Amino acid sequence: MDYIAVGLAGFLGAVSRVLLGKIINTWLGWSFPVNTLIINLTGCFALSFFLTLTLERLEINPRLRLAIGTGFLGAYTTFSTFAVESINLIRNQQVWPALVYLLATPLGCVILAWAGSVAAMALAQRQAG
Amino acid sequence: MEYLFVGIGGIFGAVSRYGISKWVGRRWKGDFPLATFCINITGSFMLGLLSVLLTKGGATPAWLKSVATTGFMGAYTTYSTFAFEIINLIQDGEKGIAVRYLSGSVILGLLAAWLGLTLGEYV
Numbered sequence: 001m002d003y004i005a006v007g008l009a010g011f012l013g014a015v016s017r018v019l020l021g022k023i024i025n026t027w028l029g030w031s032f033p034v035n036t037l038i039i040n041l042t043g044c045f046a047l048s049f050f051l052t053l054t055l056e057r058l059e060i061n062p063r064l065r066l067a068i069g070t071g072f073l074g075a076y077t078t079f080s081t082f083a084v085e086s087i088n089l090i091r092n093q094q095v096w097p098a099l100v101y102l103l104a105t106p107l108g109c110v111i112l113a114w115a116g117s118v119a120a121m122a123l124a125q126r127q128a129g
Numbered sequence: 130m131e132y133l134f135v136g137i138g139g140i141f142g143a144v145s146r147y148g149i150s151k152w153v154g155r156r157w158k159g160d161f162p163l164a165t166f167c168i169n170i171t172g173s174f175m176l177g178l179l180s181v182l183l184t185k186g187g188a189t190p191a192w193l194k195s196v197a198t199t200g201f202m203g204a205y206t207t208y209s210t211f212a213f214e215i216i217n218l219i220q221d222g223e224k225g226i227a228v229r230y231l232s233g234s235v236i237l238g239l240l241a242a243w244l245g246l247t248l249g250e251y252v
Binding site for chain 1: 136173180209220239241
């Protein structure tokens with residue numbers, strides 16, 4: 001059952017990634033992979049917020065927590081696309097976009113994951129107080 | 130239709146990641162997040178390799194590319210769990226492991242993607 005929950009949520013996560021990626025690309029026709037960057041940044045904030053909140057305060061079904069965290073948000077964000085896009089930027093000699101992408105993704109994602117965890121803890125304390 | 134194929138790949142990608150994480154989690158008790166580390170690096174290699182191989186020759190149907198690359202490899206690898214594990218390591222006072230995990234994943238992930246792309250062009 002856990003595998004079915006993760007799989008179904010993974011379906012939705014992967015589809016959301018492609019759908020949102022296309023919407024961002026039509027808004028911003030950049031050569032820079034800004035769609036993957038935005039997807040990874042938002043997904044990192046969301047996972048950290050969700051897992052911290054459900055640990056600190058909100059009681060939810062463990063299988064639903066697994067489906068949303070590991071299935072949906074795990075499949076929504078992607079590491080492999082980030083790695084391949086970085087190498088392609090370097091190979092196309094787009095040195096500055098490559099450097100910005102390479103630094104902004106890991107650092108931005110860690111900062112947003114931290115922000116998500118802090119926001120969830122603040123929310124949990126406010127509700128408790 | 131493209132979305133359906135991406136989604137099908139996403140099912141198998143997410144289930145594989147979950148299965149491997151559980152399997153590694155039973156065997157590896159260290160603080161270093163070995164499961165996600167291995168998943169992201171092998172996935173980066175495979176995406177690099179497949180994105181070249183499935184474009185070569187032009188005979189590959191578009192649906193297969195959606196299933197294997199954007200769907201499977203995209204969902205198999207993950208950035209959100211990776212970032213959350215780094216935050217947890219820092220909160221647990223394991224700053225050294227956090228830095229090694231972060232820099233090791235990015236450097237080896239890029240190297241693996243490059244290796245996959247290069248290998249794909251040679252075969």
